[in-house]
Amino acid sequence: MYPILKKQVLTPVTKLYVIEAPEIARKAQAGQFVILRITEEGERIPLTIADYDARAGTITIVVQELGKTTRQLGTFEEGDSLASFTGPLGRPTEIENYGTTLVVGGGLGIAPIYPIARSLREAGNHVIGIIGARNKELLFWEEELRSVTDELIVVTDDGSYMRKALVTVPLKELLESGRKIDRIWGIGPAIMMKFIAATSEPFGVPTIVSLNSIMVDGTGMCGACRVSVGGRTRFACVDGPEFDGHQVDWNLLLSRQRGYLDKEKEALQAYEAQLAENKR
Ligand SMILES: Cc1cc2nc3c(=O)[nH]c(=O)nc-3n(C[C@H](O)[C@H](O)[C@H](O)COP(=O)(O)OP(=O)(O)OC[C@H]3O[C@@H](n4cnc5c(N)ncnc54)[C@H](O)[C@@H]3O)c2cc1C
Numbered sequence: 001m002y003p004i005l006k007k008q009v010l011t012p013v014t015k016l017y018v019i020e021a022p023e024i025a026r027k028a029q030a031g032q033f034v035i036l037r038i039t040e041e042g043e044r045i046p047l048t049i050a051d052y053d054a055r056a057g058t059i060t061i062v063v064q065e066l067g068k069t070t071r072q073l074g075t076f077e078e079g080d081s082l083a084s085f086t087g088p089l090g091r092p093t094e095i096e097n098y099g100t101t102l103v104v105g106g107g108l109g110i111a112p113i114y115p116i117a118r119s120l121r122e123a124g125n126h127v128i129g130i131i132g133a134r135n136k137e138l139l140f141w142e143e144e145l146r147s148v149t150d151e152l153i154v155v156t157d158d159g160s161y162m163r164k165a166l167v168t169v170p171l172k173e174l175l176e177s178g179r180k181i182d183r184i185w186g187i188g189p190a191i192m193m194k195f196i197a198a199t200s201e202p203f204g205v206p207t208i209v210s211l212n213s214i215m216v217d218g219t220g221m222c223g224a225c226r227v228s229v230g231g232r233t234r235f236a237c238v239d240g241p242e243f244d245g246h247q248v249d250w251n252l253l254l255s256r257q258r259g260y261l262d263k264e265k266e267a268l269q270a271y272e273a274q275l276a277e278n279k280r
């Protein structure tokens with residue numbers, strides 16, 4: 001069992017959990033993820049390692065409550081335990097001293113971009129950050145990102161905080177300014193990563209994205225997370241999750257992500273009906 005040592009509400013739909021998992025914390029690196037089950041019978045869900053502390057033996061995850069499992073996790077409190085917590089999975093981010101790097105985090109993508117920015121900075125890069133959310137309420141970790149970047153641009157879609165823009169607007173401006181950017185990381189919803197890659201491609205700046213395809217086993221065996229990159233079939237759980245954004249078949253990824261919508265809706269409805277029944 002994996003105890004929840006800390007729980008923090010970051011936004012109305014986002015919660016942070018610090019989990020005691022010393023074996024995973026010893027090996028974790030930026031860019032990797034875990035697969036957890038909240039109960040023995042529960043489904044396995046992949047979540048990015050948002051932070052890790054080898055000395056304390058802890059892993060931090062940041063979870064957006066979307067469907068049945070993430071909402072059920074939201075009812076867990078400090079002191080409760082998760083049934084399983086497997087990792088670290090996936091290939092770590094390739095950290096080198098590239099020069100000037102740009103990390104872009106949209107929505108929930110702000111969490112996974114944090115350890116990447118920190119590792120890039122530790123490796124000697126100049127790190128520029130762009131973070132964005134739909135509105136002020138949904139923005140989190142601004143100070144955390146400020147502490148691991150040399151420059152930080154904050155935007156909201158509706159202008160309720162800082163600049164009113166999508167993350168791709170300052171990204172394009174920076175690229176057009178002629179400033180030398182050596183490598184970009186973009187993490188967020190698939191549609192946002194698609195547009196980050198499309199924005200940087202004409203400028204020829206290598207752009208890494210973290211693909212959030214549907215995952216089941218996380219070991220390369222089930223094929224659920226199949227993506228196409230550069231015309232080759234790859235499995236995001238073992239070959240990724242980070243890939244060259246200019247080579248990703250975005251339409252395939254987006255259509256496969258939508259493949260289980262009916263089942264996800266059914267599971268959420270059944271969970272909500274059960275909650276209502278329990279309240280009676
Ligand atoms: C490598 C990776 C890292 C991720 N990191 C995070 C993270 O740090 N924080 C976070 O909140 N979310 C993360 N996700 C997405 C997270 O796994 C899903 O939100 C979660 O599985 C939804 O489960 P649910 O039952 O609550 O919702 P559901 O109603 O079952 O699904 C809601 C949506 O989540 C996605 N999803 C559902 N099941 C899976 C699955 N087995 N694998 C991948 N995506 C799924 C689909 O797009 C789906 O439409 C990550 C996904 C991947 C692949």
Ligand code: FES
Nearest residue numbers: 216218220223237
């Ligand atoms: S999740 Fe099964 S092959 Fe990747």
